[in-house]
Amino acid sequence: MNAGHSAEQRTSAPPFLAGENPAQERYHEASELFALLDYLKALGFGVFSIRESLQAVGERIDGTLQGFHLSADEARQCIAYMDSLGVGVVELPAYPANRYGQALNHTLLAEARAAGLAIEFAAHARCVEGDIRAAWEAGFRRVHLYIGTSKIKQATARKTIEQIAATAARSIVFARGLGFSSVRISTEDAFRTTLDDYEAFYTHLAGALDAAGVQVEGIGIPDTVGLSTLRELGDRIAVLRRVGLPFQFLECHIHNDIGNADRTYVDTLMLCMRLGITMLPDFSILGIGERNGTIGLSSLLESIYRRLIVLYPRKMPQIRQAMREKLGTLPSGELFVNRYRDMDAFFYRIMARTGFVFDRSPFSANTEFDGSGVHADTTMRAFLLAQSEGMDGQDAVDQGNSAYAGALPPYDMPLRTPVLACFGCGKSNVRYWRERSGLALRPEPELRAHVNDLDDLEDFDASQPLTESAIDELIAQLIRCYSIKQNGISHQDAMELVGMFYAPIDETVPVAASAAWPD
Structure with a gap:
């Protein structure tokens, strides 16, 4: 050879x-x-x-x-x-x-x-x-x-x-x-x-x-x-x-x-x-x-x-x-x-x-915001898995960081924070931002109406229960789609897509607990 x-x-x-x-x-x-x-x-x-x-x-x-x-x-x-x-x-x-x-x-x-x-x-x-x-x-x-x-x-x-x-x-x-x-x-x-x-x-x-x-x-x-x-x-x-x-x-x-x-x-x-x-x-x-x-x-x-x-x-x-x-x-x-x-x-x-x-230093002021959908999701999964195995506090955080961020000290990145990275966006990004903003799913009739109005859906089963997990994946797919179609979209544009399906809690109807799917 x-x-x-x-x-x-x-x-x-x-x-x-x-x-x-x-x-x-x-x-x-x-x-x-x-x-x-x-x-x-x-x-x-x-x-x-x-x-x-x-x-x-x-x-x-x-x-x-x-x-x-x-x-x-x-x-x-x-x-x-x-x-x-x-x-x-x-x-x-x-x-x-x-x-x-x-x-x-x-x-x-x-x-x-x-x-x-x-x-x-x-x-x-x-x-x-x-x-x-x-x-x-x-x-x-x-x-x-x-x-x-x-x-x-x-x-x-x-x-x-x-x-x-x-x-x-x-x-x-x-x-x-x-x-x-x-x-x-x-x-x-x-x-x-x-x-x-x-x-x-x-x-x-x-x-x-x-x-x-x-x-x-x-x-x-x-x-x-x-x-x-x-x-x-x-x-x-x-x-x-x-x-x-x-x-x-x-x-x-x-x-x-x-x-x-x-x-x-x-x-x-x-x-x-x-x-x-x-x-x-x-x-x-x-x-x-x-x-x-x-x-x-x-x-x-x-x-x-x-x-x-x-x-x-x-x-x-x-x-x-x-x-x-x-x-x-x-x-x-x-x-x-x-x-x-x-x-x-x-x-x-x-x-x-x-x-x-772009600051290539891992110890920049932006470190706490760094990460992409896949990496953020893996970090959080490792953290939750550690908790399910009886770990708590900093030990669980360290275990979460070790999944992807082992190169960075825990005090710099307690857990990877997902950002809306457009092309690299995943549902973990969407989940983080709507939870941070205190948003909840809109009533199901509104969700169905928005889904039916979308022209850019591929490989999405519109008949499935419209749970948080399903909607987060749908929004992430739309963000990735529009980032290519429009040669990049802004963070505000991405949040407007989130707002189509989520609203402040006092504007929504509570969603039945039985509707939620585990990630």
Whole structure:
């Protein structure tokens, strides 16, 4: 596997090391760091995740909190930049219940193919048939599947690791049956899953796939709080080898909660280069994403540069020139480094247009408001589960935080507060805001009337009991839908959608307790 990455390529000395002592450890480290540039170029640099970028949560200039949005034209320009730089894969979200998002995916893929772009597109999808089918119908032929395997996911899904692995296997078989040419499977957070559960999951999965006669191309090893160590990564690679699950590439997805993602990405890439494993880093627009996101391409390349400077501080001009020459000239004749500089400038202009203020520090004043629907929901589920098991007070809070926010001190974030992040909005966000505002469901005739008047509903059973849980999910779906249709909506717009179905308690009729569904 990866025969093109030979030992000779990995150890050839870069030009700035001429005259330096080859017996020094820093000489060998610098050689390997410089070789990463060839390694990354050969692998198409990795996966640029528009999906990750869209789930950014931050403060607007007007003080409201919401997600980051791209217009169709901006998405096309992002894709054009990535293609021109030689990036191999752009990842977009699957939109099983959003006609506007689904139409945008279909258009972006069709236009890219008509333009002859070489870039591949991957749909980010749950191990759910609706997600996978929507990805196929939009034109994707590569799908990145994910499923939760941590203790909290097992508890809240009420499934064992073996049952979760069976769900993943069925999804992979279904994707293969549709005709996807590349399938990646990922545990939702490899480092929040115990090593025993990680091995059990992949053991069961390998057996199920072998029995079905199918394989996956890729394995995702995500770290959604940026706490993993190189040793822990090695443990998980060893598990994959031990269970005998074949794969062609690994993909790493590392958030930057504690500001460590740059170094972790580089360490991860160097380890995989030594092992002859194809590792695709997952990066986003300027390193934004839900909470503190995955790094940007420029951050990854600059991280290599900074580490080389630390090793040879007196060689800064030579290192800079060597990197520029190694990254080379694009087919257009433009220097690679100039093209990605212009790309970052384009990204900053988008942020300026949207009035989006993103502070990548996990200890900023905005920390208490940080979070997205999925992450907030998992944190709260872990907290409630801890309480059901007899934990109380700070112990229960700490357990809740550990589900996703283990990187942050408890005093900074007692429990993750969900914000209306538009594209990333979930029903936990809606529940938080209507409870905070003291709202209750409107009378059922009003609810039915509003539901019947909506034109943008997909996959919603209007005949079901209109409980708080059902309405919260409906509102979250509408927020996600309109955030695509209108290229982002404000927090106030989202709250107006909440107000269609909820009102101050003194304006509503009490809802019978028997109507409520458990989450």
